[in-house]
Amino acid sequence: EDQVTQSPEALRLQEGESSSLNCSYTVSGLRGLFWYRQDPGKGPEFLFTLYSAGEEKEKERLKATLTKKESFLHITAPKPEDSATYLCAVTSGGTSYGKLTFGQGTILTVHP
Amino acid sequence: EAQVTQNPRYLITVTGKKLTVTCSQNMNHEYMSWYRQDPGLGLRQIYYSMNVEVTDKGDVPEGYKVSRKEKRNFPLILESPSPNQTSLYFCATRVGGHQETQYFGPGTRLLVL
Numbered sequence: 001e002d003q004v005t006q007s008p009e010a011l012r013l014q015e016g017e018s019s020s021l022n023c024s025y026t027v028s029g030l031r032g033l034f035w036y037r038q039d040p041g042k043g044p045e046f047l048f049t050l051y052s053a054g055e056e057k058e059k060e061r062l063k064a065t066l067t068k069k070e071s072f073l074h075i076t077a078p079k080p081e082d083s084a085t086y087l088c089a090v091t092s093g094g095t096s097y098g099k100l101t102f103g104q105g106t107i108l109t110v111h112p
Numbered sequence: 113e114a115q116v117t118q119n120p121r122y123l124i125t126v127t128g129k130k131l132t133v134t135c136s137q138n139m140n141h142e143y144m145s146w147y148r149q150d151p152g153l154g155l156r157q158i159y160y161s162m163n164v165e166v167t168d169k170g171d172v173p174e175g176y177k178v179s180r181k182e183k184r185n186f187p188l189i190l191e192s193p194s195p196n197q198t199s200l201y202f203c204a205t206r207v208g209g210h211q212e213t214q215y216f217g218p219g220t221r222l223l224v225l
Contacts, residue, residue: 034212036214043217043219044202049213098162098168099157100170102154
């Protein structure tokens with residue numbers, strides 16, 4: 001059974017204070033790892049897909065990296081508008097391709 | 113504009129009264145899925161569909177039914193809702209290829225009394 005654990009549960013940063021969110025996973029045959037941003041009362045918004053260890057993706061102040069056991073979402077010089085819940089999810093290949101397993105998320109608050 | 117729509121957005125019902133939450137997409141994606149989101153439990157997959165007439169169980173399918181008769185629609189049916197199905201529900205599509213991407217609907221907040 002696929003498992004995803006995100007840490008920390010909550011993170012408070014000052015504007016401009018860079019940090020990282022962690023997503024540890026256990027999956028038999030990782031096909032893809034996904035990051036999302038979710039604002040209160042809204043549906044998750046897709047950010048990145050990572051497929052193999054060593055891969056990195058960037059978008060504005062966000063950078064996602066992947067190893068064989070975990071992924072990191074690095075936030076550089078965050079702004080208050082980056083405040084949201086960040087979700088990580090994995091999917092494995094083969095007959096389990098359709099299943100998506102999410103972590104519980106990290107609530108990020110960026111203070112001005 | 114790429115869109116996943118859900119209706120209704122908010123629903124209060126009573127135990128045992130059958131209900132359907134609709135989901136529709138305008139992107140011609142083959143894959144669609146339903147999730148529920150609960151405090152402390154995160155997002156959990158209920159059912160998914162890889163294509164028309166192809167559906168499969170996710171992690172929490174008990175008490176739910178789905179059908180996929182056409183590509184754009186994927187309704188979620190609660191035949192006899194119970195209070196433990198009170199939750200926030202999301203429909204999503206997924207498109208593969210070089211950069212796999214998912215699109216989520218705005219959510220349906222359900223309260224079962």
